[in-house]
Amino acid sequence: MHDLQCESLVKRFGAYTAVNSVSFNVPRGSFFSILGPSGCGKTTLMRMIAGFEAPSSGDIRIKGKSVLSTPPNKRPVKMVFQHLALFPMMNVGENIAYGLRCRGENKADIGGKVARVLDRVGLPGTEHKQVSQLSGGQKQRIAIARCMVLEPDVLLLDEPLGALDLKLRERMKIELKQLQHQFETTFLYITHDQSEALLMSDNVAVMNAGQFEQIGSPQELYNNPKTGFVAGFVGDSNRWSGRVVSLSEGKVRVAIDGGGEVTALAGDNRIAAGGSVEVFVRPEAISIGGGRDEVLGGTVESLLFNGASSRILVRMDNGHLVEVGQAVMDGSVTVSPGEKVQICWSQLHGRAFTTAR
Amino acid sequence: MNVAAPQSPFLQWLYRGYMLAFLAYLAAPLFAAGMFAFNDSMFPALPWNGFTLDWFFSSTEPKIGMFHDRRLLRGLENSLYIGVLVSALAVAAGTCNAFLFERKQFPGKNVFYILMIVPLVIPGVILGISILVFASMIANGLEETFGIEWDFLRPGLFLVILGQFSFLTTITSLVIAARLRKFDISLEEAALNLGATRLRVLMTVTLPYLMPALFSAFVVAFLVSFENFNTTLMLVGSDAPLTITMYDRMVKVGSTPVLNAVSFFLMVGSGMLALLSVVVQKKDEPAT
């Protein structure tokens, strides 16, 4: 059973197509993210689901029923806004009670429900606080509580962590996931930050230029990207462009621009000999030294220490700069800038995608 | 170090002196006008004959205090009546204009926007005569063709209100639009998303947000209406507001300390109102 279904949704603003034939289903109780760079149409998509924009064509169904003719204030989807949009002229309790009052519920019920939801988000007894007295994380939870008290079918979240500082953002990611689990409500989360999407979601849709590139679990997207855009956008990657030399059994031999040849898995079925491709290899798949099937030579340019995600920058003989991530700082490999080194990785970790050139 | 300030101590000292002189210049006539309200003399002039409150409260000739001067009180009453009415109207119209120009897109918007500002730069005297002329043309036309007498189109309270409304609306529109521009539209969307009807959104979210601006627009309009002279002079009938009454008194009777008393009263009154509006805006600031 699906809580939210979108079918061939299109939104045009004049000649510009913001959302181009997007279809997806969100299963009940799951955490679904839409990940894409700014301007890819994800906000427009969300605003159509909330009812603030009318789609040019296509259908939106919630619990199987089309909501296209339902005005925004009657839809069973609630939204957490980018800057939260807590009402500054009301205190916490009034903010949360707002939707219940609109429904015309009686005072006693409202009081009880507000208290209960505040309890669930871990801020019991804060009804009479002013919004301005709350910290960033608390505001976040109030914004969610304000929606959840209405028991929506779907909760939309429009980059709600964007305004928070880095430390708090890390904590809120985990907290959001827990809240979703606790409320057992379907969350539709929009973000341009891939780490947020990967960490929290059951499923992620990667959106680019108004279209979905790929829908899948975070692991699938990371390990098995279907397009060059997904390979480049999800996680870090080294990326080299080149030309296909030969193709056999799903493996491509690519001559990299500037010199050198590597073999990688064919990422799509449009790859043909002589065509232009981009090869993606993740830094953590590359290590210093030899011993694996792909080996290239280069010179260490600098060491970038960043704890678990430390990197070595290697200038390859063909002029490209490569980030090397594996076994960098565990002491087993000691290199210093200027040193001649070899870098290597397994063929299975390289992936080639056709580029339009 | 403040690079914007002059660096030599002499120049700094000179600059401060200039500021003091300027403030003295600002205060001088207000001080003079207020001071003689308390002088126990028949003329607002030196010598100082001792402190008195007669010019406010005395009820005997020849010193009739302002609170016993029937014509001045009548003028004050008219001023209050006009001020409250015209400010309320101007705030209502200004709110509409603010929404029109901040929320709606329509062809010719820039031209209309300039039209909205224009009343502020038309000299008040001309606004006054043009409305007088126009209203009289309509009144004469009605009288000649239909034999209807619409007296409210002749100089009087109604025309004064129209005349003041014509330029106060620009002021209130600008004040309210400035606040509306800062409004985060997602607050309205959030309310809508939580199930509120459009009307409810307006009443519970947008208008409460605009409240400080509505209030200060009202105060500004009221004060400007209260002290307006040029437009009012052309449109006034038998019910003259306070400034016109004072002017008449000044020209016909000459200045007496009762005018100083009225001046003092006006200064204190409008000062307090202005202060109130500042306080309301200040109080609101941290929340936004």
Added chain:
Amino acid sequence: MARTDVGKLSFILLFAPFALWIALLIILPQLGIGYISLREKVGPGEYTFGFSNYVAFLSEPIYWNTLLRTAWMSILVTAMALAVGFPVAYYIAKIAQRRSRAALFLMCLIPLWVSDLVRAFGWIVILRETGLVSSLLQKIGLVSGPVELLYNDATVVMGLVYTVVLFMIVPLVSTLDGMDNSLIEAGYNLGGSRLTVFRRIVVPYAMPGIVAGCIIVFMLTAGSYLTPILLGGKNSMWFTEQIYEQFVTRYNWESGATFGVLLLVFTSFVVWLGLRLTGQSLASTVAKD
């Protein structure tokens, strides 16, 4: 769709009051005085149309001299208000400490809330023959008899500057306030002298405020009535006074309307010229809250 209908309806509801206001209280009345100014009374209830009122204006030197004098003095007042107000605005926006800034600004605004009439009355009390200055001068012994300081052009200009200088300071403070001190620092850092920094950085930055202030001040001065009459007396020769006289004293609406049109056209022309010369627009200056 239903939603666009709601949008259209609310647009009409918002536009209607605006249209009524502008049409009935601004445009039609202005056309009305334009119309009246073109008409000449030849008998009871009989009129002819033509430019005779304008010809009458031009052929009577006292009229157009008054207009020119009003314009010239208004420009003088505007220039003086700028000269007096700019240092004050600069001090408030750039030099005063955070806390005293608000207080200073408020102090500058106080006279704004007091009626023209009260302010003019205050000056009368100070400057007339039996006024404060005259008495003080006599007491010190600088002069032997009473001195009349009212009813001369210098006093009128001084009084007008007093009345309008605040409208110069307010827009100046709000533009100068937006200027980052680092602009001035950068100016010095790049080798500018005090004068060049002021001329090349501060003044251009403040230009919208200067223009806005000048427009408001000029219009207010040219349209002012009380201050020139009360401080200048019967000989003040102010144009609004002529308009009032034609309308109220002589009951000659035709020529009063003509004067009104002329004042409006003339002041609009000066404002237009000012905007043209400085490359600003009305919306970008006056309406900048």
